[in-house]
Amino acid sequence: MLLEVRDLHVEFRTRDGVAKAVNGVNYSVDEGETLAVLGESGSGKSVTAQAVMGILDVPPGRIAGGEILFKGKDLLKMKEEERRRIRGADMAMIFQDALSSLNPVLSVGAQLGEMYEVHRGMSRKDAKAKAVELMDRVKIPAARERVGDYPHQFSGGMRQRIMIAMALALEPSLIIADEPTTALDVTVQAQVMDLLAELQRELNMGLILITHDLGVVADVADKIAVMYAGRIVEAAPVHEIYAAPAHPYTRGLLDSIPRLDQKGQELYAIKGLPPNLLAIPSGCAFNPRCPMARAVCRTDVPPLAQVGQDRASACFFWKECLGG
Amino acid sequence: MAETILEVEDLVKHYPLTQGILFKKQVGAVKAVDGVSFGLARGETLGIVGESGCGKSTVAKMLVNLERPTAGAISYKGEDITKLSGRALKAVRRNIQMVFQDPYTSLNPRMTVGDIIGEPYDIHPEVAPKGDRRRRVQELLDVVGLNPEYINRYPHQFSGGQRQRIGIARGLALRPEVIVADEPVSALDVSVQAQVINLLERLQNEFDLSYVFIAHDLSIVRHISDRVGVMYLGRVVEIGTDAQIYDHPTHPYTQALLSAVPVPDPQARAHRERIILTGDVPSPANPPSGCPFRTRCWKAQQRCTDEVPPLAVPEAFPSGPAAHPSACHFADEIRPPRADSLR
Numbered sequence: 256m257l258l259e260v261r262d263l264h265v266e267f268r269t270r271d272g273v274a275k276a277v278n279g280v281n282y283s284v285d286e287g288e289t290l291a292v293l294g295e296s297g298s299g300k301s302v303t304a305q306a307v308m309g310i311l312d313v314p315p316g317r318i319a320g321g322e323i324l325f326k327g328k329d330l331l332k333m334k335e336e337e338r339r340r341i342r343g344a345d346m347a348m349i350f351q352d353a354l355s356s357l358n359p360v361l362s363v364g365a366q367l368g369e370m371y372e373v374h375r376g377m378s379r380k381d382a383k384a385k386a387v388e389l390m391d392r393v394k395i396p397a398a399r400e401r402v403g404d405y406p407h408q409f410s411g412g413m414r415q416r417i418m419i420a421m422a423l424a425l426e427p428s429l430i431i432a433d434e435p436t437t438a439l440d441v442t443v444q445a446q447v448m449d450l451l452a453e454l455q456r457e458l459n460m461g462l463i464l465i466t467h468d469l470g471v472v473a474d475v476a477d478k479i480a481v482m483y484a485g486r487i488v489e490a491a492p493v494h495e496i497y498a499a500p501a502h503p504y505t506r507g508l509l510d511s512i513p514r515l516d517q518k519g520q521e522l523y524a525i526k527g528l529p530p531n532l533l534a535i536p537s538g539c540a541f542n543p544r545c546p547m548a549r550a551v552c553r554t555d556v557p558p559l560a561q562v563g564q565d566r567a568s569a570c571f572f573w574k575e576c577l578g579g
Numbered sequence: 580m581a582e583t584i585l586e587v588e589d590l591v592k593h594y595p596l597t598q599g600i601l602f603k604k605q606v607g608a609v610k611a612v613d614g615v616s617f618g619l620a621r622g623e624t625l626g627i628v629g630e631s632g633c634g635k636s637t638v639a640k641m642l643v644n645l646e647r648p649t650a651g652a653i654s655y656k657g658e659d660i661t662k663l664s665g666r667a668l669k670a671v672r673r674n675i676q677m678v679f680q681d682p683y684t685s686l687n688p689r690m691t692v693g694d695i696i697g698e699p700y701d702i703h704p705e706v707a708p709k710g711d712r713r714r715r716v717q718e719l720l721d722v723v724g725l726n727p728e729y730i731n732r733y734p735h736q737f738s739g740g741q742r743q744r745i746g747i748a749r750g751l752a753l754r755p756e757v758i759v760a761d762e763p764v765s766a767l768d769v770s771v772q773a774q775v776i777n778l779l780e781r782l783q784n785e786f787d788l789s790y791v792f793i794a795h796d797l798s799i800v801r802h803i804s805d806r807v808g809v810m811y812l813g814r815v816v817e818i819g820t821d822a823q824i825y826d827h828p829t830h831p832y833t834q835a836l837l838s839a840v841p842v843p844d845p846q847a848r849a850h851r852e853r854i855i856l857t858g859d860v861p862s863p864a865n866p867p868s869g870c871p872f873r874t875r876c877w878k879a880q881q882r883c884t885d886e887v888p889p890l891a892v893p894e895a896f897p898s899g900p901a902a903h904p905s906a907c908h909f910a911d912e913i914r915p916p917r918a919d920s921l922r
Contacts, residue, residue: 295768295769295770296768410859411631412859413859440630440631440795440860441630441795441797441836441839441840442630442835442836442839442855442856443630443859444839444841445839445841445853445855445856446855446856446857448841449855467768467769468841469769469843470840470841470842470843471841472843473841473842473843473844473845473847473848474841474842474845474848476845493845494845494846497843497844497845497846507770508769508770509843511769511770511772511773512798512843513776513798513799513801513802517802518801518821521780521781522773522776522777522802523773524770524773524774524777525770525771525773525774526774528738528740528741529738529768529770529771544770
């Protein structure tokens with residue numbers, strides 16, 4: 256297994272108390288595999304990724320427990336020096352907003368070349384040549400002429416390609432893409448997702464795709480982990496989860512997508528609001544919004560239990576959910 | 580057909596590009612909107628879709644008179660509101676209200692919810708006498724599904740979905756006939772979007788509202804709209820009923836747009852036919868000659884460079900589902916694709 260996250264807990268100290276952002280997350284990705292982490296804002300999907308990358312803001316953040324095994328070694332037990340050698344080289348991250356993630360006062364060539372200068376000790380000239388090669392690889396037209404341009408001179412889609420190029424520079428074995436296309440238009444989103452999938456196949460990388468878009472997930476993922484209030488509530492191969500969700504939250508998300516045959520009718524809507532992380536409801540965090548909630552849901556936390564081959568659900572009544 | 584409440588004719592908005600500091604001279608123009616026409620009937624929802632920079636938000640701003648058009652007319656019940664000023668304009672503006680995209684920045688953080696929703700009454704005191712306002716505001720809160728006791732709270736005490744409800748309540752305060760909603764749900768969490776869409780539909784029935792609904796999420800637009808207009812580089816390239824646009828698109832851009840939408844069904848992955856466009860949207864400061872879409876179109880020919888295609892019903896389809904206006908020289912030849920682009 257390329258990456259294994261085991262029982263990860265992350266907290267943030269705030270003025271109003273401790274916000275439990277991640278509460279015991281387990282997931283794994285293998286080489287060449289795409290894991291989609293699906294969740295709304297505040298579900299802990301990005302914080303988990305930041306913990307894996309080692310870019311969590313500490314403080315106020317704090318990893319309160321768990322293990323992150325990358326190629327069998329626990330990242331959380333490593334020295335910062337050792338982690339830095341892995342970060343960027345063997346695992347890399349693509350962020351949502353390319354404009355604010357790129358340095359506005361450095362040319363893109365310099366920023367791409369920096370990867371080679373820092374990690375590979377190349378000269379500036381060689382690094383620049385490599386930067387052009389990278390830009391070609393992510394299909395930026397006229398790469399040689401544009402290598403000296405600054406981020407603001409590129410369109411949103413092109414900037415996201417530069418982010419992808421930067422992440423791929425040292426051919427990492429794991430890429431974490433945090434909402435890589437959310438800021439892009441649909442026609443450009445399709446281009447960028449296609450490019451990412453193609454490069455992933457070519458380099459046989461593991462990909463963790465963090466998103467809230469059920470459409471994007473269905474298009475590219477092999478397996479899905481659905482997060483709610485800092486926990487994984489359902490995990491399954493992609494085909495099975497869309498065919499028959501085993502958790503009422505997943506079911507609610509799928510049901511609230513407008514469908515053709517529902518035109519003119521009311522959309523299914525999950526009632527209520529996402530939880531406040533400072534005061535996560537007792538028992539199952541989803542119980543105040545759940546149409547199936549019973550007394551036990553308000554007192555006991557449902558464990559993420561095996562509900563089939565490679566499938567898990569954190570609902571006491573998963574059988575009902577699957578059946579009905 | 581119900582009466583046409585809003586009629587937009589050949590609307591144009593150019594933003595001048597100037598050079599020089601002391602002696603400013605105009606060196607060009609950003610053609611944000613370049614000849615847009617459509618009508619809106621009472622009780623109808625017109626969806627407008629398109630990518631960023633296509634001019635859809637500029638159209639919205641002109642409809643509510645936040646921007647003055649460079650040319651063209653916007654007729655509200657037969658009266659051209661772009662020519663109005665003073666008292667007459669104020670009276671018309673009451674009837675066309677807007678709901679903004681971002682509920683985090685469109686509400687003043689220093690005002691209470693009651694003041695925000697009641698502020699329109701300061702400008703139009705004839706709608707609600709002073710003593711009656713508090714009750715009105717509480718009614719509005721109730722209508723949009725918020726607790727009327729929240730009247731003294733501040734925006735930061737609400738979640739995104741609740742804030743959008745506050746924005747909607749403000750839009751409703753003057754009992755308008757037309758609401759222009761610019762991306763009203765795109766800043767919201769998925770599980771909350773459906774709630775707000777349902778609210779908008781309920782309000783439409785309750786108050787007989789007409790909506791201009793601007794969004795980039797095509798499945799939501801299809802759900803809520805009676806008719807849909809597709810915009811590209813400041814122009815409407817295709818317009819028709821939701822079924823015409825989604826099931827029988829005749830403009831290549833509409834086809835590409837529909838095929839690019841990720842479908843939430845992994846089964847469809849294998850047999851979906853996707854059209855991946857190359858390149859980006861050209862700059863509206865320097866749009867291509869002829870058809871604006873020709874630089875990314877796989878059907879483009881010499882004629883597309885020379886002639887601007889008019890927005891007209893294709894001659895080959897005088898009736899049937901493909902008989903709706905489309906601005907493509909080759910709309911006649913386009914085989915409407917199968918209708919599984921959206922579930």
